[in-house]
Amino acid sequence: MNAANPALARFELAKTAARSAGELALDYFRHPERIRIEEKVNAQDMVSQADREVETLIREAIGAQFPDDRIIGEEFGMDDREAEYTWVIDPIDGTSPFVHGIPAWCVSIALIAGGRYVAGVIFAPCANELYAAFEGAGATLNDRPLRLSESDTVANGLVGVGGSHRVPPEELSRFVHTLVQSGGMFIRNGSGALMLAYVAAGRLVAYYEPHINAWDCLAGICLIREAGGWTNDFLGEFDLATGGPVITAGPGAREQLLALIEKSATVKIEGPS
Ligand code: LIP
Numbered sequence: 001m002n003a004a005n006p007a008l009a010r011f012e013l014a015k016t017a018a019r020s021a022g023e024l025a026l027d028y029f030r031h032p033e034r035i036r037i038e039e040k041v042n043a044q045d046m047v048s049q050a051d052r053e054v055e056t057l058i059r060e061a062i063g064a065q066f067p068d069d070r071i072i073g074e075e076f077g078m079d080d081r082e083a084e085y086t087w088v089i090d091p092i093d094g095t096s097p098f099v100h101g102i103p104a105w106c107v108s109i110a111l112i113a114g115g116r117y118v119a120g121v122i123f124a125p126c127a128n129e130l131y132a133a134f135e136g137a138g139a140t141l142n143d144r145p146l147r148l149s150e151s152d153t154v155a156n157g158l159v160g161v162g163g164s165h166r167v168p169p170e171e172l173s174r175f176v177h178t179l180v181q182s183g184g185m186f187i188r189n190g191s192g193a194l195m196l197a198y199v200a201a202g203r204l205v206a207y208y209e210p211h212i213n214a215w216d217c218l219a220g221i222c223l224i225r226e227a228g229g230w231t232n233d234f235l236g237e238f239d240l241a242t243g244g245p246v247i248t249a250g251p252g253a254r255e256q257l258l259a260l261i262e263k264s265a266t267v268k269i270e271g272p273s
Pocket of ligand 1: 074090092093094095096162163164165190191192193209212216
């Protein structure tokens with residue numbers, strides 16, 4: 001373990017834990033008959049024993065090496081201890097695509113400390129893609145450096161949009177309407193974390209979700225910032241337990257994305273008369 005740099009040691013663990021967790025989740029994904037699905041808030045908000053077992057695996061890996069760290073996970077909540085480092089875990093982000101057999105899901109692990117995004121790791125097992133970022137050291141995809149370009153804009157790229165029962169449908173519709181009316185185009189795959197990783201990799205020019213949870217977005221925010229993109233300061237603006245909007249973009253799309261979000265708040269959508 002890198003005793004000289006405790007944050008770096010945690011970053012290394014995040015990568016190995018994400019891979020181990022991803023292999024367990026992938027085994028369930030390949031054997032859907034083993035998955036027992038339960039509803040959370042409604043039939044669109046699901047959880048399975050796969051989510052819980054994967055989060056347990058990650059928590060045990062962290063506890064074995066860093067027993068005094070604080071952990072927040074989607075399935076088992078947050079402990080209230082005081083600690084220098086906090087881990088924020090989504091064991092299977094994209095649970096809906098996961099249970100429907102769609103390979104748009106990932107393991108998301110973030111490390112935060114004192115309002116800083118120290119590390120972000122997102123592993124997409126179906127594509128065998130490991131996105132990793134460490135504060136001040138850049139971001140990588142399967143160890144290849146990621147660097148975003150000014151030339152990717154809303155006009156020539158895709159904007160990821162997240163939506164859920166937590167957001168009024170008209171708010172989502174107004175943004176999508178405004179985006180498409182401006183000449184842009186949207187995509188939603190059901191995994192906010194994976195789409196945030198795609199922004200860091202330059203596959204999406206931006207990602208916006210009017211309400212997202214901390215465990216869905218903090219790893220992706222770290223990745224995007226380290227890849228040269230822009231994000232709102234989710235940690236500075238929202239409580240870890242309640243969440244809020246996530247707004248992220250590459251350097252060529254930031255201004256237009258912010259303008260579209262502002263415009264969409266006032267747009268009136270006229271249906272066919
Ligand atoms: C999902 C998020 C996504 C959001 C979905 C859901 P989960 O997380 O990644 O951005 O739109 O409603 O919350 O529940 O699959 O871990």
